[in-house]
Amino acid sequence: MFHRAQHLLLILTFMLITPLACWAGEAAHGPQAKAGKGPAILLVTFGTSVPSGQAAFVNIEQQVKKAYPNTEIRWAYTSQIIRKKLAKQGTVLDSPEIALAKLMDQGYTRVVMQSLHMIPGAEFHEIYTNGKLFGQMAGGFDKVMVAYPLLSSDEAMEKTLQIVATTIVPKERQANEAVVLMGHGTHHPSDAIYSALMLKAQKMDANMYVGTVEGHPSFDEVKEALVKKGIKKAYLVPLMTVAGDHAMNDMAGDEPDSWKSQLTKAGIESVPVLKGLAEFDPIVDLWLENLKTAMQHVQ
Known part of the structure; x- marks a missing residue:
């Protein structure tokens, strides 16, 4: 069932994600970046309404804070269904777009969006596209970078x-x-x-x-x-x-x-x-490697 022809999948798969290798969404307004707050890190995930699932997010945030102790860290959920469900329970989570708008309004000029998805699928492409558009807004961010999800190489x-x-x-x-x-x-x-x-x-x-x-x-x-x-x-x-x-x-x-x-x-x-997977530090370390690469572009 799983025969040798699947070797072609490896080639095809990475042909699909290679165009993403530009560390998306960088925009500069003028020859020099203006003074402003940042960089900020926006952790973007599908989200969950299962209480026990929060252990994974807690672990990710702890590891990111340890790596970047003096950096503003925010969260955004891509799932509108999950956001609405949590809102009814009294927990408000922003969409990536609302989170970016808040950071911009608060004077942040550089931001890295870390995708906590498994693959560079539809949701990753959506935050990639919208992050790039935010980076192109006049008078807004100087740089918006989108760091890869887990299975990207x-x-x-x-x-x-x-x-x-x-x-x-x-x-x-x-x-x-x-x-x-x-x-x-x-x-x-x-x-x-x-x-x-x-x-x-x-x-x-x-x-x-x-x-x-x-x-x-x-x-x-x-x-x-x-x-x-x-x-x-x-x-x-x-x-x-x-x-x-x-x-x-x-x-x-x-x-x-x-x-x-x-x-x-x-x-x-x-x-x-x-x-x-995010409850295990060695897996979180793989996301942190992607985050580190993106952060180097906004310092």
């Missing part, structure tokens, strides 16, 4: 898989037991990154798989491979910033259509790992 993909295998998967896992990573998946062409990641996972560990909720590889493809190989136990790991609704329900829920329930029905014991 061949090296980052390999490092992420290594961290999952050595740090996130429980130590008691045996070689004949599977590890199944749950990605979200997307209609965007960057969905191909998950298939490329699957190829790398299989090279690293023949019993490590990557599936997605809404893209490819599909869960049905992964389940078929596990059954065919005679796997009797699988560790389910969310390939997501936080262990939110998808991890708790689609992956580990008790409903008949959850991954855990479907694998159990197929005779495969499932062990969910309900922690988001």
Whole structure:
């Protein structure tokens, strides 16, 4: 099922994201940047309404503050649904655009937007585009930079898989037991990154798989491979910033259509790992590497 032709996916995948390698959204108003506050860091994520998922965001903020102790750090959620849900509970989160407008109004002239998404998909392209437009506004920011999400290079993909295998998967896992990573998946062409990641996972560990909720590889493809190989136990790991609704329900829920329930029905014991990737410092370090590169352009 996962044959040699998938080697082409690695080439195609990075052809898709190469045009993004300009560290988006830089604009200068005149030969010299005007005096102003900054740089500020805007951490941009899809968001979550699951209280336990906040542990991932708390860890990210702690690590960013440690790396940049004297820098203004703000948050923005790209999901309007999540923002509205939290607002009803009394917690107000800004969209990236509102957050940028506030920073501009408060006199910040340089800002780095750090994407906390997994892949450079539709949401990343949206903050990239809008960040660039903010950078082009007359009398506004001198520089707006957008730092890459997690899986944005061949090296980052390999490092992420290594961290999952050595740090996130429980130590008691045996070689004949599977590890199944749950990605979200997307209609965007960057969905191909998950298939490329699957190829790398299989090279690293023949019993490590990557599936997605809404893209490819599909869960049905992964389940078929596990059954065919005679796997009797699988560790389910969310390939997501936080262990939110998808991890708790689609992956580990008790409903008949959850991954855990479907694998159990197929005779495969499932062990969910309900922690988001951002709860692990080595993963956050990969985002910090992207942030560091972007920050060098706004100093």
